[in-house]
Amino acid sequence: MRLRLERRPQPSALMVYASPLIAVALTALIALAVFAAAGHEPWSALVIFVTAPVADLYGVGELLIKAAPLVLIGVGLAVGFRANVWNIGAEGQLALGVISGGFLALHFGVGGSPVLLPAMVLAGAVSGALWAAIPALLRTRFNANEILVSLMLNYVAGLWLTYLVFGPWRDPAGFNFPQSAPLAPAALFPILLEDTRLNISVLFALVAVATGWVFMARSFVGFQLRVTGLAEDAARYAGFSTARAVWIGMLAGGCTAGIAGVGEIAGPLGQIFPTASPGYGYAAIIVAFVGRLHPLGILLAGLLMSFLYLAGDSAQMTLGLSSAVAGLFQGTMLFLLLAIDVFVHYRVRGTPAVVPAPAARPVATPVAAEAAT
Amino acid sequence: MGAPRLELRGIRKAYPAVVANDGIDLAVAPGEVHAVIGENGAGKSTLMKIIYGMVRPDAGDMLWEGREVLVRSPADAQRLGIGMVFQHFALFDTLTVAQNIALASPARGGVEQLSEKIAAVSQRYGLPLEPDRPVYSMSVGERQRVEIVRALMQAPGLLIMDEPTAVLIPQAVEKLFATLRQLAAEGCSILYISHKLEEIRSVCDGATVLRGGKVTGVVNPRLESTATMARMMIGAELPEFHHRDEVAVTETRLEVTGLSLRSDDPFGVDLLDIDLTVHAGEIVGIAGVAGNGQAELLAALSGETMADRAAIRIAGTDAGHLSAAARRALGLAFVPEDRLGRGAVPELSLTENALLTASRQGMVAGGLIRYARVRAFAERCIAAFDVRCSGREAAASSLSGGNLQKFIIGREILQQPRVLIAAQPTWGVDVGATLAIHRALIDLRAAGAAILVISEELDELFAIADRIGVIAGGRLTPLRRRRDTNRDEIGIAMTGATFGTTADGGTRAAQA
């Protein structure tokens, strides 16, 4: 019985919803294997892995506060991905948010103005968008691949932030550690829930989900972006501008990543580190895909990814595994999702084994004689 | 009489939506030119792919020289001695003729020896070729010669030719037939796939007729008339096109003056000094073999490529510099050659595909989509143009070629355009849908629209066009009224004779 893939006449709606779930389940299986290899009893390790992070209210708060930037960035990136515009520079755009928001916070924080926080958020949005505008411009003007350009800019932004924190912004009272002074209270996001670190950045995330949903499902521009991503020739035929799709796609991600950057320093971190982001820019890509590029799906996927981060941290304490295990599971989940996604458009068919008949001789014709000389 | 060279027994192949081949029997004798006749969608292509190993049948046997064989891939087919000349050539543009042929039969003696062999074979069969020319610089007719020589160098016992005359000017068709007769006389069998009954009667010894996946007749075309073969092919008489009413021709709706455009694509064709007018109430047809600038002209007219402001005027307004969206706002509608991927997005539903170009029909308000209106429009389109589908939410990819084309044309017509441009409107479409589409275009003409049809099918143009011109090498001949010209004249014009060239179509690189 030989198996092969046959294209479905219509994409399977069932698989569209089922494949992320299957991917998660398979990742859990792999987790079991990893735990067993590390010498633990797999099932109880999995239970601990899954329950420890959210065992108390503080844990839930952590879950939400870590999910917020992932969801926020994820929605922004999804707008672009839908249009086949690949913004891989969210990490750098987030860093720009840290830099611009941090600049305002460090220089105007002590004054305590109520305008400071909105200004920081705005600065984050604009600076992230500007950083994303570079690959957008280079793609629309020079046809340069936006994946590579936005990626290169990640490293540049990261180094810029490192320079600032090791240099001009280093906390004089910080024992020479590479970190800034703690941000003034006026530069911090208000906390929503007592005894947790949950702050208003979750509201930003929810607003993004709502806006994203309306934009993608009901707006004409959203439709145009979808068509551009599905069939570029059709988009051109219909008169939809590919250049505009590139700009909107890149800037949406840049904006949201910049705001998320401000959210990190004005939130759980409370000061500026060179590693302000534990790879949120890349994790958000995974969130966007696992969430099926749909705002509601991204909301769920963001919670899941945030959960993996927390579980990875706690796994270090409870299971003695390195926190890198979170990154490993995230990458695995994405891989598995892409593999299972194939069944949305294809199904498996078996062909019965056939016994080959003996091969026949080729025929001798004058043409054959001609060609053989 | 010995065993047939190739015999098929009970071949069956079913796809999710349709049974392409349903119990097909076929026999080809050595040295016979055997036609496989059927309209688009009858199952001819699938059958050929099965013979050539590109598709696996669900049931049935294949016998070669009387012995059962299993062909699981093109490599197996070639080993048996089956060669195929594809409708859409299997060539590599950036490689030379010799390299293309070397890929089919690895040169044992090296490239020089191969070049000599190529020269010998092409001489023998009257198919002149230059081994060192890169394929992208060759015309469509020349490329077909490469395809054929390549197949011949494999020493085939059976040569399959898939719609070979679709890309040839009338004069080249005769040359091809001479080659085929020579091959057959030498003992090579030929399977000739076509739906052009006249040609088949002129060159084929036997014919198997397919309809709806089944064999409806095995005949000698020389003893039949086109009428009897047509009856087997479509179950009825070939429809005669009714003489149309004269329609008063009024204002100029589309005016092209001195349009010259250099192609961005190094493999493309430059347009040179094109003049064209289309009036309200008339259909203008442009004939020409593929690769003579049709794609470039269409892109310039639709707005996908920019031209000089005044070179193109739509309903009296300069439009050469306008985007595709802006031209639609002026009343231009366009039906492209590629249905899936350009005229419609395969993954989207018919409803959403309606939104693709008809959004200006009140479907968008305040930036948001009014889905109720979109759905209503899609329903109207499906009903008015008899689109067979599982409903307006069906994905475009699930429709047959003919039905999707009816939907796309319907979508454009329902927008009541002032100018409609249609490229290859009935390519790959079954006879029933072809009729419906032609009728729809005639009705639109009567309603006062200006229509431009670009087509490779002379029959189509002579059936519906009021005036006809020919595009050759990027230039357009002056338009003639249909009743003032005939197929021979048009055929000669297609060779480029009007412009003093002998190209039967060539890329700019070739003209350089």
Place this chain on the structure above:
Amino acid sequence: MIDMAAGILVATVVAGTPMVYAALGELVTERSGVLNLGVEGMMLCGAVSGFMASTLTGSLWLGVVAGMLAGAVLAFLFGVLAISFKANQVAVGLALAIFGTGLSSFIGKKYVGQTVVLEPSALSAALGKLPLVGGLLGQVHPLVWLSWVLLGAIWWFLYRTHAGLVLRAVGESPRSAYALGYKVVRIRYLATLFGGAMAGVGGAYISLVYTALWTEGLVAGRGWIAVGLVVFATWRPGRCLLGAYLFGGVTTAQLFAQGAGARVPTELMSALPYPATIMVLVLISRDARLIRLNVPASLGKPFHAES
């Protein structure tokens, strides 16, 4: 003065060598029509595997082999998804990069910060005795001049052998190649595996010879730069080498500028390769005709053999 020039040249070549391997490997992959963006992940896994193998066995060459295998395994995973399952190659490549990064961090955790001390190469010592070229050859590791041999071999393969012609044909039109009887899927897999193996060697070179240690972020984006270099080279091997050494030169500039006492922040110097890559990319990409004439026409598109 000559010494200084020679020193810069050697440093440039040495710095550029991992890129030569990775870019040449990706070039072969892309010539078959497959776009594998996961080079960064493959290089990282090659680096960590090589490091681990050498630390455990004490042999550099076993480390290189381990790196090659690691790269090939990851490339195989990519192939399953992108070639057999026909998934979107860009998405799978990204996933591979992310997965490879995570996997290498996880596996290499206990080796972070360690260095590996290996015997100086006897081969290099022998070559160093040659007249004229000995001066250069003796100073560099065999993997450096082996990369030149690789360049020659790939050039010969692509333009002088039948198999190379077939590869180029597959990249241009897999449909036509399949119709001629070639096993497109198998050819694409082989090209992809080769690319992965070379990326693995490039990574192993970094962890074993160039910096001779393992840490997260060791490759620092060089895998991505390698992908860009292939575009810069318009898919021709010779230009790949040029691009790799240009990059090597930019990297070296940092060291020499600091050595010459220039008061520039280290981060700025470290950042130079990245905008340099962007500029180079823009320079080539803006010429649409050049790209159209050289790009393997089927690059990035999944191949569906008619079923």
